[in-house]
Amino acid sequence: MGDEANREEYIVQMKKIDKVYSNGVAANQGVDFNLKKGEIHALMGENGAGKSTLMKMLFGMEQPTSGEIVINGESTVLSSPSVAIAKGIGMVHQHFMLVPSLSVAENVVLGMVPKKGLFIDKEKAVEITRQNAEKYNLHVEPEMRVADIPVGMKQKVEILKALVRGARILILDEPTAVLTAQETEELFRELTALKKEGYTVVFISHKLNEIKEITDRITIMRNGRSMGVYETKDVSKEDISRLMVGRDVILNVQKDAAKPTDVVLKVRNLEYVNEWNKKMLDKVSFDVRKGEILGIAGVEGNGQKELIDMLFNLNVPDAGEATVNGKSVIGKPQAKIREMGVSLVPEDRMLYGIAAQASIEENVISDRCAKKELNKGPLFHMGAIHKLSEQLVKDYTVLCKSPAQQVGMLSGGNIQKVVVAREFSNDPSLILADQPTRGIDVGATEFIRKKLVELSRSGIAVLLVSADLAEVMELSDSLIVMHNGRIVAYFQDTGTLSDEEMGEYMLGLKEQTPEEIRRVCHD
Amino acid sequence: MSNLLSNMLSPGFFFSIFRISAPILYATLAAIVVEKAGFANIGLEGLMMFSALFGSLASYYSQSWLVGFLVALLVGVGMSLLMGFFAFQLETDIILVGIAVNLMGSGGTLFLCKIITDITEGKAMASTTGLITSKLCIPNINIPVIRSIPFIGRVLSGHSLLTYTAFLMCILTSIMLYRTSLGLNIRAVGENANAAASVGVSVLKIKYIAIAFSGLMSGFGGAFMSMSYAQGWSQDMVAGRGFIALAAQAMGGGECLGGMFSSLLFGFAQALGIKFSSVGLDSNLASPIPYAITIISLAIFGFVRISRAKKPKVAA
Numbered sequence: 001m002g003d004e005a006n007r008e009e010y011i012v013q014m015k016k017i018d019k020v021y022s023n024g025v026a027a028n029q030g031v032d033f034n035l036k037k038g039e040i041h042a043l044m045g046e047n048g049a050g051k052s053t054l055m056k057m058l059f060g061m062e063q064p065t066s067g068e069i070v071i072n073g074e075s076t077v078l079s080s081p082s083v084a085i086a087k088g089i090g091m092v093h094q095h096f097m098l099v100p101s102l103s104v105a106e107n108v109v110l111g112m113v114p115k116k117g118l119f120i121d122k123e124k125a126v127e128i129t130r131q132n133a134e135k136y137n138l139h140v141e142p143e144m145r146v147a148d149i150p151v152g153m154k155q156k157v158e159i160l161k162a163l164v165r166g167a168r169i170l171i172l173d174e175p176t177a178v179l180t181a182q183e184t185e186e187l188f189r190e191l192t193a194l195k196k197e198g199y200t201v202v203f204i205s206h207k208l209n210e211i212k213e214i215t216d217r218i219t220i221m222r223n224g225r226s227m228g229v230y231e232t233k234d235v236s237k238e239d240i241s242r243l244m245v246g247r248d249v250i251l252n253v254q255k256d257a258a259k260p261t262d263v264v265l266k267v268r269n270l271e272y273v274n275e276w277n278k279k280m281l282d283k284v285s286f287d288v289r290k291g292e293i294l295g296i297a298g299v300e301g302n303g304q305k306e307l308i309d310m311l312f313n314l315n316v317p318d319a320g321e322a323t324v325n326g327k328s329v330i331g332k333p334q335a336k337i338r339e340m341g342v343s344l345v346p347e348d349r350m351l352y353g354i355a356a357q358a359s360i361e362e363n364v365i366s367d368r369c370a371k372k373e374l375n376k377g378p379l380f381h382m383g384a385i386h387k388l389s390e391q392l393v394k395d396y397t398v399l400c401k402s403p404a405q406q407v408g409m410l411s412g413g414n415i416q417k418v419v420v421a422r423e424f425s426n427d428p429s430l431i432l433a434d435q436p437t438r439g440i441d442v443g444a445t446e447f448i449r450k451k452l453v454e455l456s457r458s459g460i461a462v463l464l465v466s467a468d469l470a471e472v473m474e475l476s477d478s479l480i481v482m483h484n485g486r487i488v489a490y491f492q493d494t495g496t497l498s499d500e501e502m503g504e505y506m507l508g509l510k511e512q513t514p515e516e517i518r519r520v521c522h523d
Numbered sequence: 524m525s526n527l528l529s530n531m532l533s534p535g536f537f538f539s540i541f542r543i544s545a546p547i548l549y550a551t552l553a554a555i556v557v558e559k560a561g562f563a564n565i566g567l568e569g570l571m572m573f574s575a576l577f578g579s580l581a582s583y584y585s586q587s588w589l590v591g592f593l594v595a596l597l598v599g600v601g602m603s604l605l606m607g608f609f610a611f612q613l614e615t616d617i618i619l620v621g622i623a624v625n626l627m628g629s630g631g632t633l634f635l636c637k638i639i640t641d642i643t644e645g646k647a648m649a650s651t652t653g654l655i656t657s658k659l660c661i662p663n664i665n666i667p668v669i670r671s672i673p674f675i676g677r678v679l680s681g682h683s684l685l686t687y688t689a690f691l692m693c694i695l696t697s698i699m700l701y702r703t704s705l706g707l708n709i710r711a712v713g714e715n716a717n718a719a720a721s722v723g724v725s726v727l728k729i730k731y732i733a734i735a736f737s738g739l740m741s742g743f744g745g746a747f748m749s750m751s752y753a754q755g756w757s758q759d760m761v762a763g764r765g766f767i768a769l770a771a772q773a774m775g776g777g778e779c780l781g782g783m784f785s786s787l788l789f790g791f792a793q794a795l796g797i798k799f800s801s802v803g804l805d806s807n808l809a810s811p812i813p814y815a816i817t818i819i820s821l822a823i824f825g826f827v828r829i830s831r832a833k834k835p836k837v838a839a
């Protein structure tokens with residue numbers, strides 16, 4: 001009888017799902033997954049555990065090799081996303097599914113465009129977007145091009161897209177990976193409100209705090225199999241990570257005090273005004289020294305991205321100077337900047353981090369393919385290249401069939417590992433790490449953080465940008481806070497800082513004196 | 524030289540620019556739309572050859588230019604759908620499919636013409652030029668008021684119906700791309716097919732529509748070639764217009780208006796080449812002129828685009 005009742009409360013049941021991709025990867029094996037109406041259900045697991053794969057099948061983007069999907073008690077074949085959408089399922093993908101040259105409104109209504117006669121009714125599209133944005137409290141600019149909006153807003157556009165199509169079951173694949181703490185808070189408030197109205201949410205995240213905070217139940221996956229379903233309140237963070245990884249994970253990094261020496265990166269008075277006349281960098285000056293990790297905290301969109309862009313010549317500042325070991329990097333070709341020993345873990349891995357069509361091997365040698373060791377006369381020394389890539393794949397635990405596999409087919413977290421492996425292993429003197437652990441599971445996060453500390457202690461200068469406040473506070477030796485394109489605070493020692501105090505600086509409520517800030521320039 | 528100049532400033536010269544540009548413009552619109560949908564159809568040349576051949580044959584056998592014209596469109600669309608089937612569903616590389624169509628368009632059409640008409644003997648190349656009379660051609664249109672304006676009347680009036688529709692199509696295509704949901708879907712599929720698929724747009728359907736559109740435009744272009752530009756079909760009569768269109772698409776920045784100006788520029792270059800030979804320049808020297816202008820203008824446009832992209836934006 002209890003069984004009977006259970007069956008009725010499940011709105012989605014995925015039974016004994018197997019999925020073998022065409023390249024032979026068994027991403028799901030006998031997975032059972034179910035959703036109760038009106039719950040927020042976490043799906044957790046290491047990178048490559050098969051979470052995205054499972055959800056893509058629920059959204060009709062991939063077909064299960066075997067198994068059954070039951071929706072509202074009816075066995076259903078989800079042959080395409082349109083079928084899933086018609087069943088009230090919406091999905092926000094791990095990597096954005098947006099068309100950059102179209103406006104926000106056009107992206108929102110794509111596939112269900114309002115018409116006036118033969119033509120698109122653009123005003124109506126904007127109106128629909130605006131109304132829904134208000135209704136669901138997701139602030140977006142309907143008329144801006146998607147290419148020009150910040151990542152946080154892109155995420156909201158994605159969620160709106162699903163809601164506008166009438167989704168009652170919302171799958172969010174790592175939605176918070178690109179959000180700031182404030183935006184995450186906002187999203188959670190929204191999800192809680194949706195839940196009250198009877199929406200069902202699947203929430204994928206690697207952040208244990210978030211999972212504990214917002215979800216009702218958890219399904220944990222490891223290696224393509226389900227490790228069971230748990231009530232969130234019954235399991236501790238440690239339990240969860242043990243179930244995911246199969247061993248205990250140290251959630252905090254141990255590090256000894258930094259012994260910084262010579263200045264490596266010297267930034268002076270950088271200024272930049274963007275296309276919309278907003279001052280994104282306002283007389284930014286700081287130094288990063290050998291052997292220290294300097295963190296940049298701040299709400300996303302306060303100039304961090306622009307700053308990194310300038311340092312790697314992805315953009316040119318209006319004024320100011322930046323030097324690495326005394327040599328200017330402004331306006332230099334990226335190859336030159338890399339020659340100076342600068343490494344970049346970019347914020348957007350799909351755009352700047354990898355070539356999705358190329359193999360893992362090709363990606364990891366892309367910055368050093370001209371090196372002597374990897375060449376034999378005019379040809380590649382394939383032996384050396386294979387050895388290098390195999391070593392890196394092993395060191396950085398990239399889950400793949402072989403280094404010859406296409407990077408685009410890896411799971412999101414494993415793609416990030418490929419980027420990190422390349423950038424950390426080319427003997428840099430300065431690492432620009434922009435959100436280095438975004439979308440990475442606890443085990444791998446632990447590994448990357450340890451690696452960053454290790455590299456810095458071996459005498460490398462590290463500039464760390466992270467939207468994850470806990471991460472910057474924990475990893476950085478010293479810290480600057482950016483607000484409105486300016487440095488508003490400098491802390492020599494992060495040990496004594498509280499979250500609340502940081503929050504006040506980040507929101508611009510508080511600001512240090514110019515003298516205090518100037519201490520970050522070590523002339 | 525002064526002879527050439529006065530020749531060039533004649534209404535006849537400007538008239539010929541429009542006439543020569545029309546088939547290039549059709550093919551350019553075809554190239555623009557498929558490019559927006561995210562792939563390239565390099566088989567436009569071949570498609571036009573087939574449309575030109577079957578258009579003229581149908582016109583002859585039915586003794587009606589309208590039937591010929593419609594058959595040309597049908598052949599263009601039908602063949603392009605076949606190309607789509609090979610490329611999208613059998614997953615052949617679309618470039619290879621295009622090359623195959625071009626090769627067939629050159630040799631295959633001659634073969635078909637020969638066996639269908641069976642009128643040439645011995646070593647003479649098969650053609651339909653003897654079959655098409657001016658009655659079987661697309662009619663020319665005299666525009667009532669404009670025709671009587673001095674100079675301009677002789678430039679703008681009296682063109683083939685299909686010359687006017689070429690420029691009309693240019694406007695319609697632009698409207699289709701930017702004002703209708705079909706156009707929005709085409710652009711979305713071309714830029715991020717996954718994104719389009721994830722909101723339930725059928726990527727396959729959109730790609731078929733785009734390639735069918737390119738076939739339709741090739742049909743217009745082909746019909747124009749054999750039933751207006753020339754009277755009847757002959758071997759290789761499209762003479763590279765399908766390829767020039769690919770250049771015009773690129774030079775026009777992938778947009779309809781730009782594509783139209785590029786087509787006109789190429790039309791001007793060819794008209795100039797013809798003028799040169801008509802004033803007595805050795806035709807061996809005159810015939811490369813349009814191609815030289817094509818290459819030079821492509822180089823200039825490429826250069827301008829690169830330097831414009833590099834220029835740092837100025838904060839106002």
Ligand SMILES: Nc1ncnc2c1ncn2[C@@H]1O[C@H](COP(=O)(O)OP(=O)(O)OP(=O)(O)O)[C@@H](O)[C@H]1O
Nearest residue numbers: 021027047048049050051052053409410411412413
């Ligand atoms: N399109 C594809 N073709 C082949 N293999 C794939 C494809 N997509 C994913 N895989 C493989 O399937 C496995 C599971 O990937 P999936 O994306 O589901 O992982 P995930 O749990 O979402 O990981 P992450 O936390 O890193 O996003 C991985 O080994 C991955 O390499």
Ligand SMILES: [Mg+2]
Nearest residue numbers: 052094411412
């Ligand atoms: Mg994933």
